[in-house]
Amino acid sequence: MGSCKFSKFSVLCLIIILFEVSAKENAQLVKERVSLLSFKSGIVLDPKGALQSWNSSGVHVCIWTGVKCNNARDRLVQLDLSGLSLHGRISPALANISSLAILDLSRNFFEGHIPAELGSLLMLRQLSLSWNLLEGNIPSELGFLGELVYLDLGSNRLAGDIPAPLFCNGSSLEYIDLSNNSLTGKIPLSNECGLTELRFLLLWSNRLEGHVPEALSNSSKLEWLDLESNLLRGELPSDIVRKMPLLQFLYLSYNDFVSHDGNTNLEPFLASLANSSNFQELELAGNNLGGEIPPIIGDLSANLVQIHLDENLLYGPIPPQISNLLNLTLLNLSSNFLNGTIPPELCRMGKLERVYLSNNSLSGEIPAALGEIPHLGLLDLSKNKLSGSIPNSFANLSQLRRLFLFENQLTGTIPPSLGECINLEILDLSHNELSGTIPCEVAALSSLKLYLNLSSNHLQGPLPLELSKMDMVLAIDLSSNNLSGSVPPQLGSCIALEYLNLSGNAFEGPVPASIGQLPYLRVLDVSSNQFSGRIPESIEASPTLRQLNFSFNKFSGNISNEGSFSSLTIDSFLGNKGLCGTIKGMPKCRKKHAYHSLMLPILLSIFAVLLCIFACHQLRSRFKKKLVVLNRGDLEVGEKEEKELKYPRISYRQLIQATGGFSPSSLIGSGRFGHVYKGVLHDNTRIAVKVLDSKAAGELSGSFKRECQVLKRTRHRNLIRIITTCSKPDFKALVLPLMSNGSLERHLYPSHGLSPSLDLVQLVSICNDVAEGLAYLHHYSPVRVVHCDLKPSNILLDDDMTALLTDFGIAKLVKGIDDKLADDSVSFNSTDGLLCGSVGYIAPEYGMGKRASTLGDVYSFGVLLLEIVTGRRPTDVLVDEGSSLHEWVKSHYPNKLEPIVKQAMLRCAPSVMPACYNKVWNDVILELIELGLICTQNNPSTRPTMLDIASEMGRLKQYISTPLSQVD
Numbered sequence: 019m020g021s022c023k024f025s026k027f028s029v030l031c032l033i034i035i036l037f038e039v040s041a042k043e044n045a046q047l048v049k050e051r052v053s054l055l056s057f058k059s060g061i062v063l064d065p066k067g068a069l070q071s072w073n074s075s076g077v078h079v080c081i082w083t084g085v086k087c088n089n090a091r092d093r094l095v096q097l098d099l100s101g102l103s104l105h106g107r108i109s110p111a112l113a114n115i116s117s118l119a120i121l122d123l124s125r126n127f128f129e130g131h132i133p134a135e136l137g138s139l140l141m142l143r144q145l146s147l148s149w150n151l152l153e154g155n156i157p158s159e160l161g162f163l164g165e166l167v168y169l170d171l172g173s174n175r176l177a178g179d180i181p182a183p184l185f186c187n188g189s190s191l192e193y194i195d196l197s198n199n200s201l202t203g204k205i206p207l208s209n210e211c212g213l214t215e216l217r218f219l220l221l222w223s224n225r226l227e228g229h230v231p232e233a234l235s236n237s238s239k240l241e242w243l244d245l246e247s248n249l250l251r252g253e254l255p256s257d258i259v260r261k262m263p264l265l266q267f268l269y270l271s272y273n274d275f276v277s278h279d280g281n282t283n284l285e286p287f288l289a290s291l292a293n294s295s296n297f298q299e300l301e302l303a304g305n306n307l308g309g310e311i312p313p314i315i316g317d318l319s320a321n322l323v324q325i326h327l328d329e330n331l332l333y334g335p336i337p338p339q340i341s342n343l344l345n346l347t348l349l350n351l352s353s354n355f356l357n358g359t360i361p362p363e364l365c366r367m368g369k370l371e372r373v374y375l376s377n378n379s380l381s382g383e384i385p386a387a388l389g390e391i392p393h394l395g396l397l398d399l400s401k402n403k404l405s406g407s408i409p410n411s412f413a414n415l416s417q418l419r420r421l422f423l424f425e426n427q428l429t430g431t432i433p434p435s436l437g438e439c440i441n442l443e444i445l446d447l448s449h450n451e452l453s454g455t456i457p458c459e460v461a462a463l464s465s466l467k468l469y470l471n472l473s474s475n476h477l478q479g480p481l482p483l484e485l486s487k488m489d490m491v492l493a494i495d496l497s498s499n500n501l502s503g504s505v506p507p508q509l510g511s512c513i514a515l516e517y518l519n520l521s522g523n524a525f526e527g528p529v530p531a532s533i534g535q536l537p538y539l540r541v542l543d544v545s546s547n548q549f550s551g552r553i554p555e556s557i558e559a560s561p562t563l564r565q566l567n568f569s570f571n572k573f574s575g576n577i578s579n580e581g582s583f584s585s586l587t588i589d590s591f592l593g594n595k596g597l598c599g600t601i602k603g604m605p606k607c608r609k610k611h612a613y614h615s616l617m618l619p620i621l622l623s624i625f626a627v628l629l630c631i632f633a634c635h636q637l638r639s640r641f642k643k644k645l646v647v648l649n650r651g652d653l654e655v656g657e658k659e660e661k662e663l664k665y666p667r668i669s670y671r672q673l674i675q676a677t678g679g680f681s682p683s684s685l686i687g688s689g690r691f692g693h694v695y696k697g698v699l700h701d702n703t704r705i706a707v708k709v710l711d712s713k714a715a716g717e718l719s720g721s722f723k724r725e726c727q728v729l730k731r732t733r734h735r736n737l738i739r740i741i742t743t744c745s746k747p748d749f750k751a752l753v754l755p756l757m758s759n760g761s762l763e764r765h766l767y768p769s770h771g772l773s774p775s776l777d778l779v780q781l782v783s784i785c786n787d788v789a790e791g792l793a794y795l796h797h798y799s800p801v802r803v804v805h806c807d808l809k810p811s812n813i814l815l816d817d818d819m820t821a822l823l824t825d826f827g828i829a830k831l832v833k834g835i836d837d838k839l840a841d842d843s844v845s846f847n848s849t850d851g852l853l854c855g856s857v858g859y860i861a862p863e864y865g866m867g868k869r870a871s872t873l874g875d876v877y878s879f880g881v882l883l884l885e886i887v888t889g890r891r892p893t894d895v896l897v898d899e900g901s902s903l904h905e906w907v908k909s910h911y912p913n914k915l916e917p918i919v920k921q922a923m924l925r926c927a928p929s930v931m932p933a934c935y936n937k938v939w940n941d942v943i944l945e946l947i948e949l950g951l952i953c954t955q956n957n958p959s960t961r962p963t964m965l966d967i968a969s970e971m972g973r974l975k976q977y978i979s980t981p982l983s984q985v986d
């Protein structure tokens with residue numbers, strides 16, 4: 019049966035091939051074949067082998083990859099080589115394919131100039147060269163392309179002025195995208211040449227200057243005008259946009275525009291937009307716009323979805339008429355000089371999701387009516403002069419995720435009803451005049467994922483026990499209040515906590531040992547309280563704690579300078595009379611019989627006075643720092659929305675500077691989603707920028723969002739931490755810290771014939787890190803995450819060779835901890851279009867069903883262990899032996915393992931190794947093999963969990979690093 023099928027197939031192939039070869043190419047096509055081959059010779063790297071079919075013999079040119087001919091098959095009309103990762107230069111020979119109508123070379127690595135010869139392709143209707151590394155000027159010859167409808171040169175490194183002919187001859191142009199380059203000069207449009215058919219003009223992120231040209235008003239069909247992030251100035255272009263009734267998106271943010279009438283009147287501009295009935299988004303942020311917000315803003319199209327007027331010079335009240343915009347979902351008026359009260363009418367805009375009014379001078383009470391906006395997810399009223407109490411009605415905001423009321427003059431108590439906002443992730447009420455106790459209903463908000471900041475108020479009373487339910491919160495700041503009583507040991511249940519500040523209160527009693535056992539705690543400040551007793555040993559033993567402050571309490575006992583204390587100075591212990599120990603500047607612990615019984619108290623008190631003067635000073639500056647730290651904490655953690663103000667705002671331009679304009683020399687990798695560049699920010703932070711393909715970014719925006727969501731929510735020392743994201747309509751990137759030691763892949767298989775450099779101790783430690791990271795993803799992170807693509811190239815190594823997992827791009831969010839789904843897995847949606855995992859590492863069940871599960875990750879981890887021990891890539895084994903790596907190892911188990919173990923000893927035992935260690939290394943290698951085999955069992959249900967594996971790896975790591983005690 020099989021052979022029959024095969025032979026039928028071969029015959030069919032033969033027929034096709036014969037047909038293709040015999041179909042004769044006419045003289046024109048033969049010439050065009052030559053031009054294509056000449057173009058191919060300009061390509062220095064074709065990593066996907068896309069152009070293999072382009073060769074001088076055999077195949078008809080009309081079926082070469084990316085080539086399309088007309089129906090008569092006598093002219094070549096289309097060349098589409100987008101997204102093939104081609105490196106090289108664009109050969110001018112293309113200009114000889116005179117019938118070409120579509121030329122798309124976007125999303126490759128083409129360098130050098132755009133050949134001026136392309137200007138002779140007079141039939142060209144579409145020219146796309148976006149997302150390459152093209153530099154130099156735009157050739158003015160492109161202005162000859164009279165048929166051109168679609169021109170996209172965006173996201174290159176083009177410089178110089180836009181040649182005037184480009185916008186002049188092209189009366190047929192409907193789409194122009196020159197965004198994201200370094201173009202200078204004015205927008206070259208004059209009245210003689212109108213782009214009358216233009217619907218899209220995208221020039222964002224360049225260095226264009228001058229005014230918006232009058233002649234743009236001839237483009238009365240314009241729907242999308244994006245001039246954001248340039249150096250344009252002058253009054254807002256009212257007369258121009260008035261002539262564009264079809265306008266839907268207008269982006270003028272981050273320029274130097276001013277309002278009319280000497281920068282006092284915004285009304286003419288808003289009036290000029292009133293006729294655009296399809297208008298949807300207005301972005302004017304980051305200009306110098308002065309004047310009041312005129313009531314006429316309410317006359318804009320009812321379809322308006324977003325308004326950004328932030329970072330301007332607007333003053334006066336917020337007009338209640340704005341609430342006519344019933345379709346508005348986002349309103350950003352922050353960072354202006356607005357005053358007056360918040361109009362309660364805002365609640366009429368029932369679709370509002372995000373409201374930013376922070377950093378103005380708004381006063382009066384917060385209107386209770388805001389509690390009636392059903393979909394409100396973010397409310398930022400911080401940094402105003404709001405007074406009165408927090409309305410009870412906020413309890414109705416069931417969608418609210420982030421509430422920022424800090425730096426106002428709010429009084430009264432924290433309403434217990436806030437506890438009904440069951441989706442709240444961030445609550446920041448700090449720097450107000452709030453009094454009373456912390457309501458247990460609020461303390462019980464287990465949804466809080468990011469932080470709770472109640473610092474610098476007048477709160478009193480004890481810490482509610484319910485606080486222990488915040489098992490996802492990363493930071494809690496209760497500093498500078500009047501809280502009292504003892505700290506409940508149950509606080510140790512806030513398992514995700516990284517930052518805890520209880521300073522400046524009246525807490526007493528001991529600090530519970532459970533706090534030192536918090537697995538991710540980095541910062542602990544308990545200073546300026548009445549804490550007493552010994553500092554728990556668990557704190558000293560914590561592997562994660564970095565910043566500690568115990569000053570100005572009544573602690574006593576003996577302090578060593580070991581563990582987490584080893585990096586501390588006396589500053590962390592000031593003002594505790596009972597402490598002694600080996601920290602520099604601290605009194606030595608004395609034997610019982612204190613002689614000098616008279617001198618000691620005198621000396622101590624002089625010392626204490628001096629210390630106090632010094633310490634108060636230190637403390638003040640440290641307090642300031644703490645505030646900064648907390649705000650940063652907010653930056654580092656995030657949620658779904660990528661465009662979050664609180665992230666450090668790294669602009670596209672800064673990314674350009676950091677990466678040398680995404681130059682080829684800073685390219686450090688490419689994956690199926692795009693390219694990764696390295697770079698250095700102004701503050702010398704070394705970063706990796708993962709840029710998504712623009713087309714892929716559109717198609718895979720689900721993946722981008724998913725990656726951000728996962729990256730921002732999961733925090734662990736063995737998971738790569740996101741610095742920020744940069745997202746524009748046409749550009750999406752993740753900014754990650756650069757890992758100096760590259761990927762594990764590079765160390766396992768170094769290029770240039772170097773021998774692998776990692777020894778067994780390092781490898782075990784790396785596997786332990788990976789296991790810890792995966793265990794966190796599977797068992798502790800706020801949303802359970804399946805990594806789905808574990809392999810050496812997704813394991814990065816930092817300075818001290820700590821391993822961090824990366825590339826969660828295809829990770830599947832399995833379920834929230836409290837999700838009711840009983841299943842451990844999630845089914846793939848066919849529209850996902852993404853395959854889980856990489857060849858060689860995929861669990862066998864993925865081939866049969868279609869479910870990603872944590873046990874699939876366990877399988878991949880097992881493959882990784884076997885790979886590390888054998889030094890063989892799973893794909894190589896497939897090729898050489900025809901079986902999977904684990905089958906190959908299993909075929910040697912248990913009696914024929916010796917050659918594998920010996921081989922491993924040769925490769926990765928440290929060069930200087932006392933003979934007595936031999937047995938230890940032997941044992942460890944055997945254990946790694948066994949663990950690898952257990953993890954790669956075909957039946958998922960008999961594989962161990964990542965928790966078991968992590969503890970096993972921890973034991974191995976311990977064993978190998980202190981083997982002597984175990985060796986007999």
Ligand SMILES: *[C@@H]1O[C@H](CO)[C@@H](O)[C@H](O)[C@H]1NC(C)=O
Nearest residue numbers: 070071072073074075076077
């Ligand atoms: C030309 O391309 C065909 C089809 O891909 C391939 O079979 C053949 O080996 C190629 N010939 C040369 C000389 O590269």
Ligand SMILES: *[C@@H]1O[C@H](CO)[C@@H](O)[C@H](O)[C@H]1NC(C)=O
Nearest residue numbers: 053056110111112113114135
């Ligand atoms: C285009 O073709 C002509 C001959 O038909 C040839 O002389 C010329 O070199 C070609 N141009 C390029 C850029 O290859």
Ligand SMILES: *[C@@H]1O[C@H](CO)[C@@H](O)[C@H](O)[C@H]1NC(C)=O
Nearest residue numbers: 319320321322343344345346
């Ligand atoms: C809001 O937008 C929707 C969809 O664009 C539209 O159908 C509806 O009419 C708009 N609402 C108002 C009040 O105009």
Ligand SMILES: *[C@@H]1O[C@H](CO)[C@@H](O)[C@H](O)[C@H]1NC(C)=O
Nearest residue numbers: 333334335356357358359381
């Ligand atoms: C708002 O500020 C203006 C001056 O910019 C002042 O005249 C006006 O009284 C202020 N209004 C309120 C309500 O404070």
